[in-house]
Amino acid sequence: xNIVIKKTKRKKTISIQIKNGLIDVRAPQHITQxxxxxxxxxxxxxxxxxxxxxxxxxxxxxxxFLNSENFLFMGKxxxxxxxxxxxxxxxxxxxxxxxxxxxxxxxxxxxxKAVLEKTYRKYALQILTEKTMFIAxxxxxxxxxxxxxxxxxxxxxxxxxxxxxxxxxxIMAPEKIIEYVIVHELCHLIHFNHSKNFWESVxxxxxxxxxRKDWLRTNEGLLEW
Numbered sequence: 001x002n003i004v005i006k007k008t009k010r011k012k013t014i015s016i017q018i019k020n021g022l023i024d025v026r027a028p029q030h031i032t033q034x035x036x037x038x039x040x041x042x043x044x045x046x047x048x049x050x051x052x053x054x055x056x057x058x059x060x061x062x063x064x065f066l067n068s069e070n071f072l073f074m075g076k077x078x079x080x081x082x083x084x085x086x087x088x089x090x091x092x093x094x095x096x097x098x099x100x101x102x103x104x105x106x107x108x109x110x111x112x113k114a115v116l117e118k119t120y121r122k123y124a125l126q127i128l129t130e131k132t133m134f135i136a137x138x139x140x141x142x143x144x145x146x147x148x149x150x151x152x153x154x155x156x157x158x159x160x161x162x163x164x165x166x167x168x169x170x171i172m173a174p175e176k177i178i179e180y181v182i183v184h185e186l187c188h189l190i191h192f193n194h195s196k197n198f199w200e201s202v203x204x205x206x207x208x209x210x211x212r213k214d215w216l217r218t219n220e221g222l223l224e225w
Contacts, residue, residue, distance in 0.1 A: 001051065005036060014039045018050045053217060060224035065112040071097055072222060073123075075174030080116070082106050090119040113225065117168070124148045124171035132164060132182050139205060141189040155181045155216065158188035172223045173216065180212035 003023040014031060017024045027036050040047070063069060067082045073092050081098045084106060090099045099119055105111045129146045136143055144162040151157075151167040158164050164185045170178055183205050191198035202209050 003040070016043060016047065018047065018054065021051065021054065023047060053214065056218045058219050058221040060221040063225045065109045065116065072172040073097065074171060082112065090115065092119060092123050120171060121148055121168045124166065124168040127171060128166050128182070131178065132186065135179070135182055136186055139186060141186050143186065143189065156185040158185045160192070162189055169223045177212055177216050180206060180209055180216065
């Protein structure tokens with residue numbers, strides 16, 4: 001394993017971060033090498049699990065935003081149909097995505113991407129709002145507002161004001177994964193932390209939440225453009 005150990009004045013305890021196969025160990029200057037090695041050994045099972053998960057992560061496949069290209073929507077492959085016909089609307093159904101462009105822009109990647117994202121955001125807000133309110137009612141919690149935003153490295157947030165925001169790209173994921181993220185954020189209305197009680201609340205609603213969580217961690221590259 002590729003382990004890098006750094007001593008720092010700011011750290012009060014030993015910490016381990018794992019990214020791209022690199023195990024970054026940070027320790028206070030007063031901690032001895034023997035203590036660091038002992039700490040790493042105690043955490044070895046956890047380290048191997050994290051490295052194994054990261055090795056399985058699917059890398060994003062960049063899109064070209066061309067006519068007939070496939071895009072994910074709620075876990076299904078949908079074919080992009082770029083049309084220049086007037087009186088047509090942008091829409092997404094079970095098998096196709098239609099966007100309307102000016103003839104001069106149909107091969108403009110940035111403009112096609114912008115219209116496609118706007119369409120996804122519209123459907124994401126509608127579908128995620130409906131699903132969130134339905135699940136919230138079933139577990140007796142009440143979010144104030146539901147929004148969709150752009151995030152890097154997160155799929156949802158819950159604020160102290162009880163506002164819940166989702167990454168619009170979540171709408172590309174299968175329905176079971178969408179449900180997990182919704183339940184995760186709604187449980188923050190019960191426990192505003194990631195304590196043991198929080199995860200127990202999630203598990204009471206979704207007994208297989210760990211499988212859904214692992215799927216999202218491993219396949220998040222599929223939900224990127």
